[in-house]
Structures are given as structure tokens and as C-alpha cells.
Amino acid sequence: METLQKQNNELTTASFQVKTLETTVKTKFSQKLENIGLFPFKxxxxxxxxxxxxxxxxxxxxxxxxxxxxxxxxxxTKEVLQQCLEAAKNQSITTIDLTGGAPEMNPNFRWFVSELSQLGKKVIVRSNLTILTYKNYLDIPQFYKDNSVTVISSMPCYTKDNVDNQRGNGVFERSIQALQRLNELGYGKEGTGLELNLVYNPGGASLPPEQMALEGDYKRELKELFNIEFNNLYTITNLPISRFLDFLLKEEKYEKYMDKLIDSFNPVAAKEVMCRNTISVGWDGKLFDCDFNQMLELGVASSSQNIADFDNEQLKNRNIILGQHCYGCTAGAGSSCQGSLA
Ligand code: SF4
Ligand code: SF4
Known part of the structure; x- marks a missing residue:
């Protein structure tokens, strides 16, 4: 009990140091954007x-x-999903990107995807793959095919140990099963139009390697070992928030990691970050600049703050809320939900 108390005290001290550093870094990030003519960030x-x-x-x-x-x-809830459907009808919106948790576990998931696909928009589901191997979800791969859903899935390595260490025991095996099932249906195969993309994120406090080269390694290894094919590999940088922030603090790597992100600031990537063409909707309908701002509860700076009163023009004119975590999107080749940016 005493040890737990000591750990909590240490974490609180570390969190305080992070807060202090955040304030300094925040200014620097805005300054970096100002230096390249991108501030205020729109x-x-x-x-x-x-x-x-x-x-x-x-x-x-x-x-x-x-x-x-x-x-x-x-x-x-279904009520908020209905409001999302209304907003999705907006002409400028071309793509609906569904995430979670495991989005498939929402009880209204199938209904919602069917409605979206009838709107004629591109529908992406970020599936963790393993969910597709459980009894109540075995129909989902066929359902994805029937609704022309693009599947994007995390696969932090092509080896069992690395995947299971990061995502839990048994995840690798189930992920391979799910990928093989998707391949059987035509996903990831040339000429089918059924897109299957994988996502890599580093296991530790480092930046991802070059996307194209890593994609080549993944394609070779997954084909040779498991006869699996896919379309693209997206490399994503771990942003210093939530569980990854806890990991950095526990390992005393926070400052070093932040220095690495700051030193690798890439102006080309900054122009392309995802908050410039995306709006993130929280499970309760609140609007955010991106998934990360959502987790930090930094709501959009706009009078349109909820999907129920989605207003394209108001949102287009807002200033994007920035923080120290934004360096994760602009480091090196940049990082977004669609992989590297530059
Ligand atoms: S990262 Fe893991 S725990 Fe988090 S939503 Fe994806 S599958 Fe679930
Ligand atoms: S963390 Fe979010 S707000 Fe910051 S640059 Fe990345 S996408 Fe934009």
C-alpha cells in the first residue's frame, strides 16, 4: 500500500513537470507555425x-x-448517430471514418454503416481485427464487403512477440486469422476495390521508420509467412498522451521524447496535419479538432460545438486548438490517421 502511495506521489510530481513543460512547449509550437505563416492555425x-x-x-x-x-x-447512442448521419449529408464531406474502442461493439453499428453507405460517401472502419474472430462478429467481414467499407487496422509488427507485447496475448494469432478471412473475401487484393490498410506505430519512445520501406518489409513477410496481402501500410507516431504518456513518465523518457519530436519539426508535415480537413466527433456528440484533442477534452473553438448543431461554415473558420502533443503530428515525415504526411 505504501509503495502504491509512493508511486502515485511520484506520478503526480511527474504530471506536474509535464504540465510545466507543456506551457513552454505550447508557445514554441505556435511560434513554429507563425514562423512558417500558419498561425493562427485554420x-x-x-x-x-x-x-x-x-x-x-x-x-x-x-x-x-x-x-x-x-x-x-x-x-x-442511436440519437447521436442520427445526428451524425444528418451532418454526413453535408456536401463537402466525402469520407466517414469510424473509430472507437472497437466500433463494431456499438449495438447500432451495422445499422449505422448501412445508412452511411447509402449516402454514397467513402466509409472507413478502424477495426482492431481480433473482434472479427469472436462469435457475434463473424459476419462482419462479409458485411464490410457488401457495404464497400475500407478497413484500416493496427498491426504494429509482423512478428508474434512484438504484437502481443504491445496489444496483448493472443492478439497476433487472431489478427492473422482476421486478415486471412478478409483476403478470402477479396480485401487487399488487386482489382477488387476492397481496400485493406495496416497501421504501424513504434513499440517505444522512437519515431516510426520510413513508411515505404517498412511497407515493403511487411508485404514480403506477411505474404511469405501467412499468405496475407494488403494495400497500404500507414506509419503513425505515438502522441504523448493517455497510456503512452503514462509509459513515458514511468520509464522517465518524457522529456527526451518531447525533445526528439520538437527537434524533428517538419514544416511540410505541419501544412498537411489531419485537423485541417477533419472534424472529430466524440461518443457523446461533442466536436473536436482531432481524436487527440478529443482525448484531452479540448473542444473546438467554434459556436458549433456539438454534432447536433454541426455548421460547416462556422467550423471552417475556427482556429485549431494546439498543444504540446501536436509535435507528434509534425515530427519527421509527419503523422496522421492516413500515415505519414511528407
Ligand atoms: S488501441 Fe487497442 S485498446 Fe485502444 S481502441 Fe484500439 S484495439 Fe482497443
Ligand atoms: S494533435 Fe490534433 S490539433 Fe494537434 S496538429 Fe495533430 S491533428 Fe492537429
Whole structure:
């Protein structure tokens, strides 16, 4: 008990140091954007609605920035889903990107995806793959095919140990099963139009390697070892928030990691970060500049703050809320939900 108290005290001290550093870094990030003529930071267009269907998940991954897991009760209701559908009809929106938790675990998931696909928009589901191997979800791969859903899935390595260390025991094996099932249906195969993309994020406090080269390694290894094919690999930088921040603090790597992100600031990536063409919708309908600002509860700086009163013009004119975590999007080749940027 005493040890736990000591750990808590240490974490509180470390959190305080992070807060102090945040204030300094925040100014520097704005300054960096000002230096390249990008401050105040504005959207270019609102093309993507990224919707968090809830924090419920069958996994508890080490670096999850949503803090998702089987015990989470936050789930988007049908009423809020209806409001998302209305907003999705907006002409400028071309893509609906569904995330979670495991989005499939929302009880209205199938209904919602069917409605979206009838709107003629591109529908992306960020699936953790393992959920597709459980009894109540075995129909989902076929359902994805029937609704022309693009599937994007985390696969932090092509080896069992690395995947299971980061995402939990048994995740690798189930992920391979799910990928093989998707391949059987035509996903990831040339000429089918059924897109299957994988996501890599580093296991520790480092930046991802070059995307194209890593994609080549993944394609070779997954084909040789498991006869698996996919379309693209997206490399993503771990942002210093939620569980990954806890990990950095515990390992006393926070400052070094932040220095690395700051030193690797890339102006080309800064122009392309996802908050410039995306609006993120929280499970309760609140609007955010991105998934990360959502987890930090930094709501949009606009009079349109909820999906119920979605106003494209108001949102297009807002200033994007920035913080120290933004350096994660602009470091090196940059990072977004669609992989590297530059
Ligand atoms: S599968 Fe995704 S949402 Fe679920 S715990 Fe892992 S990272 Fe988080
Ligand atoms: S963390 Fe969010 S707000 Fe900051 S640059 Fe990245 S996408 Fe934009």
C-alpha cells in the first residue's frame, strides 16, 4: 500500500513537470507555425467526419490513446448517430471514418454503416481485427464487403512477440486469422476495390521508420509467412498522451521524447496535419479538432460545438486548438490517421 502511495506521489510530481513543460512547449509550437505563416492555425476544408462510436473494446493495448477497454461504458447512442448521419449529408464531406474502442461493439453499428453507405460517401472502419474472430462478429467481414467499407487496422509488427507485447496475448494469432478471412473475401487484393490498410506505430519512445520501406518489409513477410496481402501500410507516431504518456513518465523518457519530436519539426508535415480537413466527433456528440484533442477534452473553438448543431461554415473558420502533443503530428515525415504526411 505504501509503495502504491509512493508511486502515485511520484506520478503526480511527474504530471506536474509535464504540465510545466507543456506551457513552454505550447508557445514554441505556435511560434513554429507563425514562423512558417500558419498561425493562427485554420482548417482548409471539412472533408472527413471521424466518429468515435464508443470506448468499449475487447483489447487493452499498451499505447491506446483512447484508454479503451472492456470495462468502458461510453457508447454513442442511436440519437447521436442520427445526428451524425444528418451532418454526413453535408456536401463537402466525402469520407466517414469510424473509430472507437472497437466500433463494431456499438449495438447500432451495422445499422449505422448501412445508412452511411447509402449516402454514397467513402466509409472507413478502424477495426482492431481480433473482434472479427469472436462469435457475434463473424459476419462482419462479409458485411464490410457488401457495404464497400475500407478497413484500416493496427498491426504494429509482423512478428508474434512484438504484437502481443504491445496489444496483448493472443492478439497476433487472431489478427492473422482476421486478415486471412478478409483476403478470402477479396480485401487487399488487386482489382477488387476492397481496400485493406495496416497501421504501424513504434513499440517505444522512437519515431516510426520510413513508411515505404517498412511497407515493403511487411508485404514480403506477411505474404511469405501467412499468405496475407494488403494495400497500404500507414506509419503513425505515438502522441504523448493517455497510456503512452503514462509509459513515458514511468520509464522517465518524457522529456527526451518531447525533445526528439520538437527537434524533428517538419514544416511540410505541419501544412498537411489531419485537423485541417477533419472534424472529430466524440461518443457523446461533442466536436473536436482531432481524436487527440478529443482525448484531452479540448473542444473546438467554434459556436458549433456539438454534432447536433454541426455548421460547416462556422467550423471552417475556427482556429485549431494546439498543444504540446501536436509535435507528434509534425515530427519527421509527419503523422496522421492516413500515415505519414511528407
Ligand atoms: S484495439 Fe484500439 S481502441 Fe482497443 S485498446 Fe487497442 S488501441 Fe485502444
Ligand atoms: S494533435 Fe490534433 S490539433 Fe494537434 S496538429 Fe495533430 S491533428 Fe492537429
Amino acid at each position: 482548417p482548409t476544408e471539412i472533408e472527413i467526419l471521424q466518429i468515435n462510436l464508443g470506448k468499449l473494446c475487447n483489447q487493452v493495448c499498451e499505447h491506446c490513446h483512447v484508454d479503451a477497454g472492456p470495462d468502458r461504458t461510453e457508447i454513442m
